[in-house]
Amino acid sequence: MTPTEIPLQGEELMTIREMCDAFQVTPRTLRFYEAKELLHPIRQGSRRLFTRRDRARLKLILRGKRFGFSLEDIRQTLDLYDREGSNLQQLLRTYDIACARLGTMEAQRDELTEAIGDLKHELDQMAARIASIRKAAE
Amino acid sequence: MTPTEIPLQGEELMTIREMCDAFQVTPRTLRFYEAKELLHPIRQGSRRLFTRRDRARLKLILRGKRFGFSLEDIRQTLDLYDREGSNLQQLLRTYDIACARLGTMEAQRDELTEAIGDLKHELDQMAARIASIRKAAE
DNA sequence: CGTTACAGTGACGTGCACGTCAATTGATCT
DNA sequence: AGATCAATTGACGTGCACGTCACTGTAACG
Structure with missing residues (x-):
């Protein structure tokens, strides 16, 4: 074996x-x-x-x-996650950076939500066009 | 002037x-x-x-x-938006593509929401550590 | 009418995120 | 021991998304 x-x-x-x-x-x-x-x-x-x-x-x-x-962005974000034995100064700086990062991510989520809404709107219009074409063809 | x-x-x-x-x-x-x-x-x-x-x-x-x-992805998505006088066949295909695109975007939003949750959790932990360090320093 | 000053067109260069290939080095099977 | 196979390292290649440079054209200002 x-x-x-x-x-x-x-x-x-x-x-x-x-x-x-x-x-x-x-x-x-x-x-x-x-x-x-x-x-x-x-x-x-x-x-x-x-x-x-x-x-x-x-x-x-x-x-x-x-x-x-980018990988560089990601590296900096990663370093926020496993920083164990830092001192208070570094910890506060890290906290600030993480807050900022959180802000950009929430902004991105909001924008994504908006984009999804736009696309859904577009889908509705297309559905209507499809329906009307089908109706026109009896 | x-x-x-x-x-x-x-x-x-x-x-x-x-x-x-x-x-x-x-x-x-x-x-x-x-x-x-x-x-x-x-x-x-x-x-x-x-x-x-x-x-x-x-x-x-x-x-x-x-x-x-990518720009190529974007180009294909863009073409979904301003296709005016297509026939039913193309319209249906476009509709399917748009639905799929919508699915990936919603998946991405969900993942982003999860990532935001993770980061918030990390922030809470950091806040606790900061508080305990400050407390330890009287 | 000369001179800015911006717009256009190649053509080449650049940074990122890997892919690909060659040579080498152990680890494993027989 | 020999053969096989995965893993490592180094070097070079690649596709994307532009930046940069050199040159030309042209409209407008003084």
Whole structure:
């Protein structure tokens, strides 16, 4: 029997391939993110091992990308999430930055809501046009 | 005195510079969008003149960009908006595409709402840490 | 009528976010 | 030990969304 352990969900560490399969990214992408200091996998020899923290960060990275943020933007936002032992000064600064970030995200959500409304309006008009065309054709 | 006219909001046609000032983009960007068939300004000689329709489209373009859509995505979405005299077949296809687009936008809004919730949660935790540090310092 | 001053057209350059390829290095199977 | 296979590193390539530069055209001002 192959002693290759089936990766359990609760396991602490994941290989690069397990990460790729879990998050639908390529190895190149993960290495690129490490080079950009978005991820900090530990090493066993030369191999990368991704921690639970890396997985949480990657989830946020991919989410941020879907919203159109640059990796640099995302990196700065990520740093807001796991800053444990900072002093009060840094903590306050971080808090301010996070508040600002929250503001932009809420603005974006509002704009998105507006865009959805516009598109729905357009859909209604199209539905009406479709109905009238069908009616005209008896 | 320079007779540089102050661009009125209700004017029919706008020059490239008026567009740039109104939308905070560069001339290069507008020419690029025209080359990509996102905008279709009319010409007076060689000069571009942007119509009300171009302004509406540009607004949607910039909005789409803020959501992270590619220009090609945006172009296809734009075409949904001003398709006037199509036949029933095309109209139905357009309707389906628009519905799908609406779905992705709503999914994105939901995800954004979730992300906002996460960040708020993080802010609460930070606020608590800040308070406890301040309290510890008497 | 010369000179600004802005608009247009290529053509090339740039930053970002990776993709791709080659060479190497262990780890694993037989 | 040999072969196989995944992972690493480095270097170069790519597509997108423009920026920048050089040059030309042209309308307007003095």
